[in-house]
C-alpha cells in the first residue's frame with residue numbers, strides 16, 4: 125500500500141479539516157471552555173457534532189453501527205484535532221475505549237456503542253498508576269465477589285475521568301503486580317458506588333482524574349472479553365492509542381510550525397522580515413524535515429496496524445516517540461521564534477506548547493518508547 | 504492487480520533464489536565488493552560476475568528503465584516489490600554507477616532517442632563508467648559561478664579549465680561536465696557536455712581523503728576537443744546548448760535522492776541490536792542507540808513515502824533536498840555511534856580483524872555525505888526558499 129492517502133481518505137481529510145477549522149477552532153472551543161473554567165474541559169455539543177459527522181464510530185464495525193474504518197482514517201480526524209487543539213474525548217472514547225469494546229460480547233457492545241456513535245456518551249480509560257506510564261505493572265485488584273468482582277486501587281491520568289459515562293479499567297484478577305498475565309478489563313459505569321474522582325486541570329486545560337476504587341462492586345457482565353485475558357486487549361488499546369496520539373501530535377506539530385513560518389514572513393526587525401535571517405531559515409527548514417519524517421512514520425504505523433502486521437507494535441512506539449520529539453521541537457522553536465509575543469496568553473503558540481506537553485506524556489513519553497524500541501529490537 | 508503483483512513477487516523470489524549467489528547476500532564490506540562496471544572493470548570473484556551478468560541479462564541493473572534501454576520495464580509497484588525482495592535476502596546491488604543514479608535519469612528526461620539508445624544501454628550493461636564534472640576550485644556551493652570554458656569552433660568546442668572533487672575520475676571512461684559556453688549569462692550560459700576521459704588534453708590527479716582512500720581527483724582540461732555530435736541523433740551535449748543548468752539541477756535532484764539513501768533506505772537492521780553484540784552497551788549509549796533507531800526507522804518510512812509519492816506525481820518537487828539533509832545527518836550519527844560501540848577495536852586502522860579499519864574509515868567517509876552533492880547548509884537554504892517560501896532565501 126503506498127504511504128499516502130487514497131481518494132476516499134483524501135476526501136475524509138478535506139471534510140475533517142474544514143469541520144475542525146470551523147467548529148473545533150481554538151477560539152470556539154479551547155479558549156471558550158478554558159476561559160469559562162469548564163469542569164469537562166470540552167463541549168458536549170461539539171461531541172454530538174462529531175457523532176453527526178460519523179467520527180465517533182469511525183473505528184466501530186459497520187455491523188455495530190459504526191463506519192468500520194481503520195487507523196489511517198481515525199488518524200486523519202486526530203491530525204485535525206491536533207492542528208486546532210480541539211478539546212474532545214475522541215482519543216479516549218473513539219480510539220481507546222472503542223478498541224476495547226471491539227473485544228467485548230454483544231451485550232456490552234449493545235450497552236455502550238450506540239451512545240458513543242451518537243456522540244452522547246463519553247468514555248475514559250484507566251490504565252496508569254502513578255505519574256509515569258508503566259502499563260507492565262498493574263496493582264489495582266479485582267477480587268471475585270459473589271457473581272461479580274470487587275475493585276480496589278487507584279488510577280491516575282484518567283483523561284475526562286469525571287465527565288465520562290463509563291471507564292475502561294485495567295485491573296489484576298490474578299498473579300503478582302508485574303506479571304504480564306492475570307489482567308482483566310472492566311467497563312465501570314459512572315454511577316458505580318465507592319468510586320471517587322479527584323479531578324485536576326492539566327497544563328493544557330484538559331481535565332483528568334485520580335480515580336479511587338474503594339471496593340467497587342461490579343457485575344460479571346462488566347468484564348470486557350475474558351477474565352484474565354485482558355493483557356491482549358490492553359495491548360491492542362495501547363497500540364491504537366499510541367498511534368492515535370501520534371497522529372494528533374503531528375497535527376499539533378504542523379499547526380505550530382505553520383504559525384511560526386507565517387510569523388517569519390510578517391515580523392520585521394532591523395528593517396527586514398525576520399524570515400530573511402539565515403539562522404532562522406535553517407532552523408525552520410530543519411523543523412520542517414523533522415515534522416515531515418514524523419508524519420511519514422505515523423502513516424506507516426497506521427497502515428501496519430490496519431494490516432495487523434507483527435511490526436505494528438514496534439512501529440507504534442517508534443511513531444509515538446518520533447512525533448513527541450518532532451512536536452516538542454515545533455513548539456519550542458515556535459515560542460522562541462515568536463519572541464516576546466510567543467510568551468503571551470493572548471497568542472496561540474503557547475497553547476500548542478501546553479498541548480504537546482500533555483500529549484507527549486500520554487501513553488508513554490519518548491523516553492519510555494525509546495526503551496521499548498531497544499527491548500523489542502533485542503538490546 | 505494485487506494478484507498480479509503477488510505472482511510477480513513469487514516469480515521474483517524464485518528468480519533471486521536461483522540467481523543470487525550466497526556470497527552476494529552479505530553486506531558490502533569494502534570498496535572491492537562494489538561493482539562499478541566500465542572498460543577496465545574486473546570482478547572480485549565469480550559470484551560477483553555471475554550475479555552481475557544474471558541481472559544485466561534480466562534488465563535488473565536498472566529495473567525500472569524501459570526494456571529498449573537495457574532495463575526490465577518494471578512498473579513502480581513491481582520495482583518496489585523487487586527492492587523489498589532484494590532487501591529481504593540482503594542482496595547487494597549488482598552494479599553501482601553514476602550512470603545509473605545521475606546521468607541515466609537526466610538522459611531519460613532530456614536526452615534524444617539516439618542518446619538514450621546508446622548511452623543508457625551502455626550504462627545498463629555496465630560497459631561505460633561515468634564521472635561527474637561539476638565542482639571547480641572556486642565554485643562549490645555556488646556552483647553556477649563555474650568558469651571552465653568551451654570555445655565554439657563550429658562542429659566542436661575546445662574546452663579549457665579545471666574541475667575538482669571529481670569522484671573516480673581516474674577510473675571513469677566518460678564524463679558529464681558543466682562547461683561555460685556564454686560568459687555573459689550566468690544561468691543561461693552553461694552547456695551539459697559529454698566526452699571521453701581518454702580524449703587528448705584530459706588529465707587527472709588523485710586527492711587523498713581523511714579516510715585514507717583516494718576516490719576523487721582534480722580533473723584538468725587542456726584544449727580538449729568536444730564534438731557537438733557523436734553521430735545521427737547523438738549530440739555531444741544534453742538538452743540545449745547554453746541550457747545545461749536545467750539539466751544540472753534536474754540531475755542534482757536524483758543525486759540527492761541517491762545520497763539520502765545512506766541514511767537508511769531499505770536497511771532493516773536495528774543499529775542497537777547490531778552493535779550490542781560487541782559487548783554490553785553503556786546505559787546512556789544504549790539510550791542514544793534507541794533514539795537513533797527511532798529516527799532511522801522513521802526516516803525509512805519517509806523514504807518509502809517519498810518514492811510512493813514520486814511515482815504517483817504527488818509530493819513537493821524540492822523534497823529530495825530534505826531527504827538528502829536528513830538522511831546524511833542521520834548516517835553521520837549512525838557512524839559516530841558505531842565508533843562508540845566499537846570502542847578501541849573501532850580505532851584500528853589496518854588490522855585484519857577490522858577488515859582494514861572498516862569502521863574507522865567508514866566513519867570518516869560519512870563526514871562527506873553532508874558535503875557532497877550539496878552541503879547540509881545549502882539543503883536547508885533550498886528548503887527555506889522552495890518549500891517554506893521564506894523571504895529573501
Ligand SMILES: Cc1cc2nc3c(=O)[nH]c(=O)nc-3n(C[C@H](O)[C@H](O)[C@H](O)COP(=O)(O)OP(=O)(O)OC[C@H]3O[C@@H](n4cnc5c(N)ncnc54)[C@H](O)[C@@H]3O)c2cc1C
Pocket residue numbers: 634635636637638639642643644645667668669670671719871874875876877878879880881884
Ligand atoms: C567525497 C566527495 C565526493 C565528491 N564528488 C564530486 C563529484 O564527483 N563531482 C563534483 O563535481 N563534485 C564532487 N564533490 C564536490 C561537492 O559537490 C562540493 O564539495 C560541495 O558542493 C561543497 O562545495 P565546496 O567544497 O566548495 O564547499 P564551500 O561551498 O566552499 O562550502 C564551505 C562551507 O560553507 C558553507 N556555505 C557555502 N555557501 C553557503 C550559504 N549560501 N549559506 C550557508 N552556508 C554556506 C557550506 O555549507 C560549507 O559548510 C564531492 C565532494 C566530496 C566531499
